[in-house]
Amino acid sequence: MRQARPVDQTQDVAALADAGITAYHAVRKMIPLLYPGTTCVVIGAGGLGHIGIQCLAALTATRIIVVDRNPDALDLARKLGADETLLRRRQAGRRRQGPHHGDGADVVLDFVPRRGPRTTASR
Secondary structure: OOOOOOOOOHHHHHHHHHHHHHHHHHHHHHHHHOOOOOEEEEEOOOOOHHHHHHHHHHHOOOEEEEEEOOHHHHHHHHHHOOOEEEEOOOOOOOOOOOOOOOOOOOEEEEOOOOOOHHHHHOO
16 A cells, blocks of 8 residues: 655545555455455455455455456556466356356455446537
């Protein structure tokens, strides 16, 4: 997580505080389900997702699998504590077994917004 420097302005770090609280709250609610031997899948390693990954790594002993369509975001996810990453491709209708080895996930945290600014603005 980012630590504010004295030169940072409040408006520059305010969004980080909001995102941090949002991701932390989602992870904290799932902590009782994320004990050693469990698997958590994180969908989206962007603005909220990368903070969620850090919270999972710091607060739980779960195996963290991150899915994203951006290879750079997946590289960051590995650096932040993801055990495995999957590059999402746009291949609808195809199912395949992932690194969970057929066992599935115990918890899935979806940090991908369903309605972004473009969708909201176009309505």
